[in-house]
Amino acid sequence: MKEHAVNPVLYVEYEDITGADRIFKEVVGFDTFEDLLEPADEARHEKKREVEAKLILSTNRKGWNVAGNLIAEKNLSGEPVEFGYAAALSRPLALAASPDPCSLCPENFSLGVEMYGGLGEWREVRLAGTSHYIAPAIAWNLPNGVTFKLSPSFGVNSNSNRALVRFGVSYEIPQLFR
Amino acid sequence: MNFHKRLLITLTLIIWAAGCAVAPPSQPAPRETSSEIRAGGKLFAQHCASCHGVNATGSRAPSLHTPSVQSMPDATLVQFLIDGDLPKGMPSWSRLPEERRWQLVRYIKSLKGT
Numbered sequence: 001m002k003e004h005a006v007n008p009v010l011y012v013e014y015e016d017i018t019g020a021d022r023i024f025k026e027v028v029g030f031d032t033f034e035d036l037l038e039p040a041d042e043a044r045h046e047k048k049r050e051v052e053a054k055l056i057l058s059t060n061r062k063g064w065n066v067a068g069n070l071i072a073e074k075n076l077s078g079e080p081v082e083f084g085y086a087a088a089l090s091r092p093l094a095l096a097a098s099p100d101p102c103s104l105c106p107e108n109f110s111l112g113v114e115m116y117g118g119l120g121e122w123r124e125v126r127l128a129g130t131s132h133y134i135a136p137a138i139a140w141n142l143p144n145g146v147t148f149k150l151s152p153s154f155g156v157n158s159n160s161n162r163a164l165v166r167f168g169v170s171y172e173i174p175q176l177f178r
Numbered sequence: 179m180n181f182h183k184r185l186l187i188t189l190t191l192i193i194w195a196a197g198c199a200v201a202p203p204s205q206p207a208p209r210e211t212s213s214e215i216r217a218g219g220k221l222f223a224q225h226c227a228s229c230h231g232v233n234a235t236g237s238r239a240p241s242l243h244t245p246s247v248q249s250m251p252d253a254t255l256v257q258f259l260i261d262g263d264l265p266k267g268m269p270s271w272s273r274l275p276e277e278r279r280w281q282l283v284r285y286i287k288s289l290k291g292t
Contacts, residue, residue, distance in 0.1 A: 002261050003260045003272050007272075060273055062276070063275045063277075095276070095277040096278060096281060097220055097277075098217060099216035143220075
């Protein structure tokens, strides 16, 4: 199979959470800073059973990784489908590997920037009333497959939170079956 | 200077720094030196050894010492790393920068006769 210039991946996830869940993995619909103002005690009563689909398009060129996500999220309690997007650009600090084992060498670090936000909802796809963020990101890939990511996000319009911090740890499992 | 201008300048500097920190490749294929081969060996241990074996003699995936691999042109091997062959269990390594794919191929070719 030939590598495509742009690689499409369809990702689907199901969440069973409450309104008190404050994690911003992505922004969709008309999410704004006001969503976080509701006291957790009250928000906890709001059930959110959601299916989220992402079309992830990415390409690698001359060391740069460019990726774009189109997000559709459906709350199964009958609310309309909400849309969002994310676009990112990143690059390792060194393209070639160094000859000696190392953890802190430039080849293990990537810098990038991401833009993400909401696009409204079904039959109301628009930018007005949505929130958007721009986020520098740094990733540290350890040789054992563990990756640490840190990304402070800054709101770019009046609906956004002023600042958010996203961080993550991931581990890539080597190929299990053939 | 308002918040958004400062933010824009900061992000511009980050992207510029990322670009500057990368040494531009002087030629598509790095020269075949011992350090390139050692770097390729390190990458092999990280990404390939779990299937091809620590010494590339084969495990769940084929040996890379075989004549069919060793006689393959370098550019063909690099392209194979980009495309992969998923039905046979070989993933695509297009996410690795081109420089690292060439280092891997230098290492694989250094196995000839070992």
